[in-house]
Amino acid sequence: MPVATLTFFGLLLLVFAGQLFLLPGTFFVPAGLAFVPGELFGGVERAGVLLAIPPPATLITYQFLHAGWLHLLGNLLFLGVFGPKVEQTLGPGRFTVLLLACGVAAALAQAWVEPSSAVAMVGASGAVSGILGAYLFLHPRAELRLLLPVFLTLRVVELPAWVVLVSWFLLQLLYSNWSEIVPGGVAFQAHVGGFVCGLLLAPMLHSLALLSADAPTVARTLRSRDSSH
Numbered sequence: 001m002p003v004a005t006l007t008f009f010g011l012l013l014l015v016f017a018g019q020l021f022l023l024p025g026t027f028f029v030p031a032g033l034a035f036v037p038g039e040l041f042g043g044v045e046r047a048g049v050l051l052a053i054p055p056p057a058t059l060i061t062y063q064f065l066h067a068g069w070l071h072l073l074g075n076l077l078f079l080g081v082f083g084p085k086v087e088q089t090l091g092p093g094r095f096t097v098l099l100l101a102c103g104v105a106a107a108l109a110q111a112w113v114e115p116s117s118a119v120a121m122v123g124a125s126g127a128v129s130g131i132l133g134a135y136l137f138l139h140p141r142a143e144l145r146l147l148l149p150v151f152l153t154l155r156v157v158e159l160p161a162w163v164v165l166v167s168w169f170l171l172q173l174l175y176s177n178w179s180e181i182v183p184g185g186v187a188f189q190a191h192v193g194g195f196v197c198g199l200l201l202a203p204m205l206h207s208l209a210l211l212s213a214d215a216p217t218v219a220r221t222l223r224s225r226d227s228s229h
Contacts, residue, residue: 004092005083008099009076012124015064016072027068034120035062035107043116063103065122067185075124081144082128082135086202089138091212094205101201102130102194109193121187126194129172133198136165138206169195 022028032052038044040055053061066072087095106126111117135142140162147154172195176188 002084002087002092004095004099005079005087008083008096008124009079011064012066012072012076012079016066019065029065029067029120029122031120033058033061033065034122035059035111036120037107037111037115037117041111041115044118059104059107060100062107062120062122063100063124063127066124067122071123071125075128078128079124079131082131085139085142086131086134090134090202090205090209094209098130098134098198098201098205099127102133102197103127105130105197106187106190106194109196110187110190112193113189121190123187126187126190129191129194130198130201132165132168133195133200134202134205135198136162136169137199137202140165 019028019030030049032046032049035058036044036046036055039046040058046052046055066075083095086098090098103124103126106129107121110121110126140160142161143158144161144164146157146159146164149155169192172188172191175186176192
C-alpha cells in the first residue's frame with residue numbers, strides 16, 4: 001500500500017473540498033496560505049487576509065491549494081501514476097521528505113526569477129514534478145503506456161520512462177524561458193526546480209533506504225523494468 005501517496009492524495013482532495021465549501025457560492029483560494037515571493041523576500045506587504053500565517057510557512061501550505069478542478073486533476077493524475085513506485089522504492093517516510101522538499105524547492109525556483117513578485121502561487125505541481133525527477137533516477141527503463149495519436153488514430157504506445165520524463169522536462173524548460181509562447185498562469189520555473197530537486201535528492205534518499213532496516217525489496221532493484229500505467 002502506498003500509504004504516503006494515498007495520504008497526500010487524500011489531503012489534496014480534502015483541502016480542495018474546503019476551498020469549494022468553506023464560503024458557500026464561491027471558490028475560495030486563501031491568499032494567506034498561498035506562496036507570494038515578495039512577502040518572503042521583501043517588496044510586498046501583506047494586507048489583511050483570512051487564515052494568514054508567517055510567509056516561510058506558505059512554502060508548505062501552498063502545495064495543498066489549487067486554482068480549480070483541472071489544476072487539481074492534472075496533479076492527481078501524475079501523482080497516481082508515478083508516486084506509488086517511487087514510494088515503494090524509498091519507503092513512505094523518505095517519500096514524504098522528497099515530496100515536501102521538492103515543493104519548497106519549486107517555490108524557491110519560481111521566486112528566483114522575480115523575488116519581489118506579488119503573484120500568489122498555489123498547487124502541488126512543483127512537488128509532483130520532484131516525484132517525476134526521482135522516478136527518472138530510480139526507474140528510467142520502466143515501460144510507460146501512453147495514449148498517443150499515431151497516423152490520425154489514438155493508440156497505446158509503450159515508451160521507456162526516461163524518454164517520457166526527459167521530454168517532459170525539456171518542454172517545461174522551454175516554456176520557462178519562452179513564456180510568451182504559452183498562456184500565462186503556469187509556474188514552469190517551479191516545475192523545473194521541483195524536477196531537478198527530485199533528481200538530485202533521489203540518489204541520497206535511495207542510499208538511505210538501502211541502509212535502513214526496513215528497506216523494501218524493490219529498493220535493491222534500481223533501474224527496474226517494471227511497467228507502469
